[in-house]
Amino acid sequence: MKIQTKQLGSLLLAAAIAIGGVTASFSELHAASSNSQTAQQTQVTLKWNGKALETKGLLIKGQTLIPIAALRDDLKLPVAYNASEKAYTIGANYNKLTISTGYDEPYVGVNGVSTDDMKAQLINGKLYIPIGNLKVYLGIDAAWNAPAKTVSMTKGQRNEISIRTVNLSQEKMDTATYDLKYPQFAGSQAGVEKMNAVLKQHAEQVLAQAKQQMQEMGGSPANQPSKFESTYVVTYNRGGYVSLIMQDYSYLGSFDGTTSRTGYTFSLADGAQLELGDVLKANPDYKKAMLKKVQDKDGFFRRGLSDHSDFYVTGTGVAIFIQTYEFISDYYFAFTDLLPAGAKPFSG
Structure with missing residues (x-):
């Protein structure tokens, strides 16, 4: 991914939003901004510590996507929504993932840093992130079972620091x-x-x-x-x-x-x-x-x-x-x- 450094700085400043404690339903996202994809969608079973969740993930074009609602409701990760900024933050430790939905496509950054692997998608009014973002930035280990179309998630093993x-x-x-x-x-x-x-x-x-x-x-x-x-x-x-x-x-x-x-x-x-x-x-x-x-x-x-x-x-x-x-x-x-x-x- 080639980024103009001059333009990137201004964009990061806009996206590195100080998120308040306002809560909102994920269904309140404006449908017009939804990057809806219906072709080649496959539902994926999600497991947390071995227990199957009612919430489903999606497999689209080889990429496994996890709904933000599952992170909030099932994994109990801290999730905050700022309605005026149309932005979410996920996580409470040294890495805080921010998703700004006020653009044509959701803009994702961690602590104000955005790299090519940070993605999010709005699909039929629901916000999803790739499984890789969980593993890299949010400390969640996730194993993909292709035949069973299942993602098994556990708390990641980190250094004792x-x-x-x-x-x-x-x-x-x-x-x-x-x-x-x-x-x-x-x-x-x-x-x-x-x-x-x-x-x-x-x-x-x-x-x-x-x-x-x-x-x-x-x-x-x-x-x-x-x-x-x-x-x-x-x-x-x-x-x-x-x-x-x-x-x-x-x-x-x-x-x-x-x-x-x-x-x-x-x-x-x-x-x-x-x-x-x-x-x-x-x-x-x-x-x-x-x-x-x-x-x-x-x-x-x-x-x-x-x-x-x-x-x-x-x-x-x-x-x-x-x-x-x-x-x-x-x-x-x-x-x-x-x-x-x-x-x-x-x-x-």
């Missing part, structure tokens, strides 16, 4: 605002302190660069205060490893802002920052497999692919994002396409 959000700076000045958030971990693992130092340093560098920019500019243009924001989303938190995206946004009083992303993947054992080859070491030729997957034709990807590529890990694969001043391009690769049969990430 806690994650809190720290706001380095939330200053408001006449010429600029700074709202820089980053994660900090707590746990008994030896690498936690080192990980925390790296992420704190990231935020401190963003703040220092922002203030330097403001100093060099002599302040923002009249009636156009500059903005500097940082946020994050954890994409992998299991098996002794943590992977996340740090996203930084700057608006310097011009028409568009600029968004940049940095991927961090850590070993909890020692706090080491891992590269792509450390995740995919079961396949020394992973670069060749990636190039084959994009049919060797995307020169933009070829130029940006290296051992030091910016990436993040999910429960099912890795995603590389290559960015220039104008674009962020996401490339997702499933472990099944990159690793030998039976091989696992992070292991040789």
